Amino acid sequence: MKITIDQDKCVGAGQCVLAAAELFDQRDEDGIVVLLDPAPPQEALAEVEDAAGRCPALAIAVQP
Amino acid sequence: MTATRPDVMTQPTARTCPFDPPPEYRTLREQRPVAEATLPDGIAGWLVTGYEEARAVLADPRMSSRRRRLRTGSGPVDDAELPVPTPGNFLMMDPPEHTRLRRLLTGQFTVRRMRQLTPAVEKIVAERLDAMAAAGGPIDLVQAFALPVPSLVICELLGVPYADREDFQRDSATLIRLDASLDDVQRAHQALTGFLGRLVRAKRAEPGDDILSGLVRTGELTDEELAGVGVLLLLAGHETTANMIALSTMCLLRHPDQWEALRNDPALMDTAVEELLRYLSVIQYGVRRTALEDVELGGHRIPAGSTVVASLPSGNRDAAHFTGDPDQLDVGRPYRPHLAFGHGIHQCLGQQLARVELKAALSALLDRFPDLRLALPAEQVPMRHDMLVYGVHELPVTW
Numbered sequence: 001m002k003i004t005i006d007q008d009k010c011v012g013a014g015q016c017v018l019a020a021a022e023l024f025d026q027r028d029e030d031g032i033v034v035l036l037d038p039a040p041p042q043e044a045l046a047e048v049e050d051a052a053g054r055c056p057a058l059a060i061a062v063q064p
Numbered sequence: 065m066t067a068t069r070p071d072v073m074t075q076p077t078a079r080t081c082p083f084d085p086p087p088e089y090r091t092l093r094e095q096r097p098v099a100e101a102t103l104p105d106g107i108a109g110w111l112v113t114g115y116e117e118a119r120a121v122l123a124d125p126r127m128s129s130r131r132r133r134l135r136t137g138s139g140p141v142d143d144a145e146l147p148v149p150t151p152g153n154f155l156m157m158d159p160p161e162h163t164r165l166r167r168l169l170t171g172q173f174t175v176r177r178m179r180q181l182t183p184a185v186e187k188i189v190a191e192r193l194d195a196m197a198a199a200g201g202p203i204d205l206v207q208a209f210a211l212p213v214p215s216l217v218i219c220e221l222l223g224v225p226y227a228d229r230e231d232f233q234r235d236s237a238t239l240i241r242l243d244a245s246l247d248d249v250q251r252a253h254q255a256l257t258g259f260l261g262r263l264v265r266a267k268r269a270e271p272g273d274d275i276l277s278g279l280v281r282t283g284e285l286t287d288e289e290l291a292g293v294g295v296l297l298l299l300a301g302h303e304t305t306a307n308m309i310a311l312s313t314m315c316l317l318r319h320p321d322q323w324e325a326l327r328n329d330p331a332l333m334d335t336a337v338e339e340l341l342r343y344l345s346v347i348q349y350g351v352r353r354t355a356l357e358d359v360e361l362g363g364h365r366i367p368a369g370s371t372v373v374a375s376l377p378s379g380n381r382d383a384a385h386f387t388g389d390p391d392q393l394d395v396g397r398p399y400r401p402h403l404a405f406g407h408g409i410h411q412c413l414g415q416q417l418a419r420v421e422l423k424a425a426l427s428a429l430l431d432r433f434p435d436l437r438l439a440l441p442a443e444q445v446p447m448r449h450d451m452l453v454y455g456v457h458e459l460p461v462t463w
């Protein structure tokens with residue numbers, strides 16, 4: 001699985017962190033999303049899809 | 065403007081149950097999730113009641129947040145035709161202006177920062193509950209607890225003196241009162257802007273470690289913009305959360321099985337908070353956008369210039385999206401993304417703070433006042449039909 005994020009789109013709502021704290025974080029300075037693991041194990045798919053579905057700015061894309 | 069058409073309905077606003085949106089929304093959602101409607105203020109527009117459709121509107125960059133209705137008719141809308149937003153009020157801006165202002169603030173409202181605030185919020189909550197216990201019931205939960213908690217928290221964060229609360233709470237309420245005259249709204253707005261403006265100048269002279277001082281230090285904003293940002297955060301930071309705390313309390317009292325379930329299993333609090341946000345959706349009349357060009361939505365062509373209302377309360381009851389029966393309050397309902405904080409680039413900046421406050425407030429209230437009950441019949445609780453943010457005007461309780 002491959003995750004890509006678009007930091008320009010991110011509005012720092014933190015939904016991804018609530019969905020999967022081990023995969024997403026927010027930069028302290030500006031709250032913009034930080035991807036902790038761009039290629040997580042396949043078991044994390046549901047969680048990642050949850051994060052992508054929650055993101056209000058559609059900044060997270062997943063390729064299973 | 066198009067003439068009023070007899071077959072066009074008016075957006076329903078009358079509730080039959082204090083916790084449910086008006087019953088007509090269910091039929092609309094099922095049959096016409098995107099429908100032409102006359103809005104409560106008489107404007108011709110479109111009412112969007114389905115979850116997916118509402119999300120689509122709120123995520124669509126062609127839907128502008130600059131609020132005045134432009135004109136109906138087709139063809140692209142020129143930027144010059146859009147009203148100029150009040151400086152600092154980024155809720156009513158589109159990118160790139162919106163992006164610039166929001167980015168200056170997002171770092172202050174991250175999940176981590178807000179969680180770090182938990183002990184401070186819990187302390188404020190405990191102090192209010194001590195005062196409530198000392199005063200004894202019956203007492204108005206809004207004035208004693210639901211309003212002071214978020215007010216104290218946002219004042220602390222922003223660096224606004226809480227001693228000035230009477231003025232800013234009154235002026236904020238005027239801004240979201242549906243029946244306020246234009247004069248009253250302007251006067252309240254000026255009073256708030258003036259108050260924040262004086263504060264900003266004081267922070268410039270003597271900065272503290274609050275958000276306003278932080279913004280002053282960036283040197284990115286004019287005093288006028290700083291005051292505008294301050295007004296927005298102060299207003300959004302206390303009205304919405306205060307009403308969520310009071311209305312959630314009333315709702316749990318009216319669903320004793322849910323209150324019991326939460327008391328028996330405090331670990332349910334996270335899902336309970338999301339469920340209450342979804343179920344109660346206090347932005348009761350929805351969120352307005354203006355179509356900048358013709359937009360296809362749910363099989364309709366929405367002409368450029370149209371006003372479009374995405375109904376958050378209706379989308380949050382959509383059975384096509386939520387599992388089980390979305391019209392039932394279920395504090396253990398597995399989370400699915402809801403619309404209570406909106407969606408798209410304007411999704412609530414303070415949502416993580418709201419979660420921390422709701423969790424702290426409801427947990428401690430349940431814990432300290434297990435025998436809490438309404439001090440008058442539920443039908444007599446004055447509901448806020450007349451405000452943009454739904455809730456209760458007063459909630460007399462005893463224990």
Ligand code: SF4
Nearest residue numbers: 010011013014016055
């Ligand atoms: S959910 Fe989306 S907008 Fe929010 S922090 Fe994550 S990537 Fe950014």
